[in-house]
Amino acid sequence: MxxxxxxxxxxxxPNKYSNIAIKRLADKEMQVVALGxxxxxxxxxxxxxxxxxxxxxxTVNLYLNPKRQEDYYSYIISLKPRRVIFNPGTENTEFVKLLQENxxxxxxxxxxxxLSINQY
Structure with a gap:
């Protein structure tokens, strides 16, 4: 992959945005893995x-509030993604700085x- x-x-x-995102990514035949x-x-x-x-x-698509993200900082960095998308409600300046440093x-x-405007 x-x-x-x-x-x-x-x-x-099905009412959670992470669920809708997985469905839309799959509909566009993108490779997806999920952690919950x-x-x-x-x-x-x-x-x-x-x-x-x-x-x-x-790409890492975040659907965790900033406080819960702390347990994932080193894990996400270790995966060496090209980018991390902070969805609404997940904005985190501390984590953004760590990502920039890496x-x-x-x-x-x-x-x-x-996804809806084909800019993903």
């Missing part, structure tokens, strides 16, 4: 409960909007 998107904060709840608090599947994508050493992560792009944007 190349150019994989990792959705962190994934949920099987509970196992499950969304559009055939398995939600993992454990931080795995995923390969070829291009040459990882950060984008404060809504993944659903980016």
């Amino acid at each position: 190349k150019n994989v998107t990792l959705v962190i904060g994934a949920s099987t709840n 608090l509970r196992k499950g599947t969304v559009s055939g994508i398995t939600i993992d409960e454990e931080k795995k050493d995923y390969k070829n992560i291009d 040459n990882i792009e950060s984008e404060i944007a809504c993944s659903l909007v980016l």
Whole structure:
């Protein structure tokens, strides 16, 4: 798999934006892996409960509030993604600085909007 998107904060709840994002990414035939608090599947994508050493992560799509992100700083940096998208409500200047120090792009944007206008 190349150019994989990792959705962190994934949920099987169809009303959650992470769930909608997984569905839209899958609909566009993008490679997706997901990490959440509970196992499950969304559009055939398995939600993992454990931080795995995923390969070829291009984009990390965050759906965690800034306080919960702290436990993921080193993990996300270790995956060496090209970029991290901070979706609405996940903005975190401390983490943005850490990403910059590790040459990882950060984008404060809504993944659903980016997907809808083909700017993902």
